[in-house]
Amino acid sequence: MADDVKISKRKAFLPVTEDLESYLDQYDRLYSLPATYADLRGFTESYPLDDKHGNATHWASVLYPQEVREHLYPRLTSIYSLLRTGDMQAVPHLFVERVDFCEFGNSRPFRVRVVNQYNDNYDHFYLKVSDASRVYGLELEHLLSPNRINYLAHGGTLVEEHIAGVPGDAFIRDHLDRPEVNRVRIAKEFVKFSERCFIRLLGDMRSYNYVIDITPDFEDVQYRVRAIDFDQQSYEGRRNIYLPQFFKENNAVVWLCGKLLNLPTMQQYQDEERSLIARRYLSEHQRLSALIECMKKNPREPQDKVIQLARELGEHHHTSRFDHCDSMGAIVETNLEVALARHLI
Structure with missing residues (x-):
């Protein structure tokens, strides 16, 4: 863990x-x-x-x-x-x-x-x-996720x-161990959710900051993990803030992912999610560019956090493309381009 x-x-x-x-x-x-x-x-x-x-x-x-x-x-x-x-x-x-x-x-x-x-x-x-961070988070959710805001x-x-769903902490506490819950699908959706958060740099996704949207299907039940708190959109300097698996509140679901999903399967789900985000990126490119320009034009976030996050993401992606990022807007733009590069060709 x-x-x-x-x-x-x-x-x-x-x-x-x-x-x-x-x-x-x-x-x-x-x-x-x-x-x-x-x-x-x-x-x-x-x-x-x-x-x-x-x-x-x-x-x-x-x-x-x-x-x-x-x-x-x-x-x-x-x-x-x-x-x-x-x-x-x-x-x-x-x-x-x-x-x-x-x-x-x-x-x-x-x-x-x-x-x-x-x-x-x-x-x-x-x-x-x-709050500007929250507005950026709401807009990026609307443009890049499967959810309209x-x-x-x-x-x-x-x-x-109001975003409907079972709060993540309540779901983990009261629902996760129920025999009727499809744990593989929960694990799959958490991997996809984590990928969405990291690509657009939405941080602090502890279990009480997202909900589980449960939809009955013709044979089983479908789940979707949805963020409900957008205050930590590209604000903190540590990379792990944007990876939900590093919060102890999510340990039960992280353990489930490790138990039920092997590495090739996780990579498959991550790749599927990147492909979907890339399609939204291309279809909403004009509006997305205007939003990122607002983020870059008047940066108000602490500069030490910008420097730290640029360095850590450069190390994560093994690239120097973050070296000249001087705002969180520039970092979000670069992270999208680097993470989605294979799907934007």
């Missing part, structure tokens, strides 16, 4: 630059929002929120004075409508049942539960502090849809 990788300090927020804001506007991510992250900070009380089994979570439900609720909650349903339909007009049968707050993590998110009063069906969305941005606020 690999040594555990730790991130010792909370990541600094990187401001959204004018160039990145222009990019978001060009690709229909930028909207004037009727409520902001700062508006939700005005709660006066909170109480711990347990899960359905009575276990403590990192979330607390927050309460607002009645006069604040009367103005804030309709604006939140308008944001939900905008996120889901592109229309600011709030649907009258939707209402906000609860707002939760999480102190854990970099983005300190608010989670809003919206309920349909006709059938009690509910959905969630999130308001977070806008729905989010909105404005000023210091980021609005994200």
Whole structure:
């Protein structure tokens, strides 16, 4: 089992630059929002929120004075409508049942539960502090992964849809040992997920930062591992931060991969994933180039981390192509080109 990788300090927020804001506007991510992250900070009380089994979570439900609720909650349903339909007009049968707050993590998110009063069906969305690293991570996920990402941005606020799935830590704890779980498919999907993370340099994929999307198929069940936290997009300087197998929280799945998959099979799955990413890279090349140009044009990440990551990736790939990378944007661009080279011919 690999040594555990730790991130010792909370990541600094990187401001959204004018160039990145222009990019978001060009690709229909930028909207004037009727409520902001700062508006939700005005709660006066909170109480711990347990899960359905009575276990403590990192979330607390927050309460607002009645006069604040009367103005804030309709604006939140308008944001939900905008996120889901592109229309600011709030649907009258939707209402906000609860707002939760999480102190854990970099983005300190608010989670809003919206309920349909006709059938009690509910959905969630999130308001977070806008951060350039997170925006880059969301965009790269949308462009290069098999998953489409729905989010909105404005000023210091980021609005994200809920990504459905069983949290990775809960899946490992409660599902992995069940007899009906297809462990080979879980191992396969973790290898593919790890490959996606490393190629686009998404870090800190501990088990609570991804979910397992479970889809019944005609003969069995299909799984997909999906990232839900994008704060550590190309920020840290250590290569292993971008390799999920080096986090102790993933040890049970890493052990499963080693037990059930031999090296040729792992290499096959990695190659399959690189081929798929290369196709997306080519089909989205114009938009991807514009995004990377934003990353390169106004680098705000610590320079010592840039130097370290360029050196470690150069050693990993046995190439000098990273030697002149002076920003994380340049490193992401080079890592994509080097990792996908055989598939881009």
